Amino acid sequence: DGGITQSPKYLFRKEGQNVTLSCEQNLNHDAMYWYRQDPGQGLRLIYYSQIVNDFQKGDIAEGYSVSREKKESFPLTVTSAQKNPTAFYLCASSIGGWTYGYTFGSGTRLTVV
Amino acid sequence: GENVEQHPSTLSVQEGDSAVIKCTYSDSASNYFPWYKQELGKGPQLIIDIRSNVGEKKDQRIAVTLNKTAKHFSLHITETQPEDSAVYFCAASINGGSQGNLIFGKGTKLSVKP
Numbered sequence: 562d563g564g565i566t567q568s569p570k571y572l573f574r575k576e577g578q579n580v581t582l583s584c585e586q587n588l589n590h591d592a593m594y595w596y597r598q599d600p601g602q603g604l605r606l607i608y609y610s611q612i613v614n615d616f617q618k619g620d621i622a623e624g625y626s627v628s629r630e631k632k633e634s635f636p637l638t639v640t641s642a643q644k645n646p647t648a649f650y651l652c653a654s655s656i657g658g659w660t661y662g663y664t665f666g667s668g669t670r671l672t673v674v
Numbered sequence: 675g676e677n678v679e680q681h682p683s684t685l686s687v688q689e690g691d692s693a694v695i696k697c698t699y700s701d702s703a704s705n706y707f708p709w710y711k712q713e714l715g716k717g718p719q720l721i722i723d724i725r726s727n728v729g730e731k732k733d734q735r736i737a738v739t740l741n742k743t744a745k746h747f748s749l750h751i752t753e754t755q756p757e758d759s760a761v762y763f764c765a766a767s768i769n770g771g772s773q774g775n776l777i778f779g780k781g782t783k784l785s786v787k788p
Contacts, residue, residue, distance in 0.1 A: 567717075592774070592775070594774055601783075602780070602781075603763070603778060603779070603780035603781050604718075604763065604778045604781075606774055609774045619774070651717050651718070653717075655775065655776075657775075658775065660705060660706040660725070660767055661706070661775070662706070662708040662720050662723055662765075662776070663708075663720075663776060664720070665710075665717035665718045665719070666717050667716055667717045668715070668716065668717050670715075
C-alpha cells in the first residue's frame with residue numbers, strides 16, 4: 562500500500578544537538594511539506610518542496626533545515642538554533658498543484674531533555 | 675494572502691446530536707476545500723472535500739456545504755458518535771504564494787459525550 566512514513570515516532574534531543582526527522586513517501590507525489598504542531602494549536606508550515614532539489618521556507622523556518630535530493634524523501638533537521646523545538650512534527654505530501662489535498666504522516670513527537 | 679478562519683474552536687455535543695463547524699476564506703480564487711480529522715497523537719486524515727463547482731457533498735453522516743458568494747464552507751456531522759471526537763481542520767487552496775497549496779484553519783476540538 563502506498564503511504565507516507567515518518568520516523569521515529571518519538572525523539573528526544575539534548576540541548577545543543579541537531580536531530581533529523583525522516584519522512585518517506587511512496588505515493589509518487591511531487592510536493593512535500595513539514596508542519597509543526599504545538600499542544601492545542603493548529604498547523605504551522607516550516608518548509609515545503611514542490612519538486613526535487615527545490616524547497617521554500619514556510620512561516621517558521623528559523624532553526625530548521627531540509628533537503629530534497631530524492632522525490633520520495635524530505636528529511637527535516639532541527640538545529641540547535643531552534644530554541645523551543647519540543648513539538649509534534651507532521652510531514653505531508655501531495656500530487657502537486659493547488660487543487661489537491663495532502664496526505665499526512667503519523668507524526669514525530671520531539672522532546673528536549 | 676489567503677486567510678482561513680474556523681469556528682468554533684471547541685464544540686461539545688451529546689451523542690446522537692448534530693455538529694456544525696464553519697470556515698471562512700478570503701481569496702475568492704480558492705477552488706478546493708478539504709476537511710481533515712486528527713485523532714489524538716496521530717496525523718490528520720482527509721475525511722471529505724469539495725470543489726468550487728459543487729455546492730454540497732455528502733458521505734454517509736458527513737456533509738460539506740460551500741457558499742462561494744459569501745466565501746464560507748461548513749462541515750456537518752449528523753448522528754454523532756463518541757468516535758467522532760477529534761480535532762477537525764478545514765483548509766482552502768491557494769495558487770502560488772509562500773504557504774504551499776493549502777491554508778489551514780486553526781482547528782475545532784469536537785467532543786461527543788456518550
